Amino acid sequence: MSSFATTNEGGADEQLLARDMIDVHGAEAAIVARGNARTAALAGQKSRARSWIRVLDIIQRDPTKLN
Numbered sequence: 001m002s003s004f005a006t007t008n009e010g011g012a013d014e015q016l017l018a019r020d021m022i023d024v025h026g027a028e029a030a031i032v033a034r035g036n037a038r039t040a041a042l043a044g045q046k047s048r049a050r051s052w053i054r055v056l057d058i059i060q061r062d063p064t065k066l067n
Helices: 012-042 046-061
Strands: none
Touching: 012 046
16 A cells, blocks of 8 residues: 555645546556555554545546546
8 A cells, every 4th residue: 555645625635646546557546546445444544544535536536637
């Protein structure tokens, strides 16, 4: 699982992370984010898992808007 800064108000960091993940992983960005959320949840990292779920939501909404 990759680490990232905690989000600020409005989730700007999560939007940036989602955009970067799409750039790097393309169509598999959602799969990677989902795996990271699952890994964090299994490790008991509740807030990190929630952040990954928010990133996943951003990716799944409409990845074309992130460009």
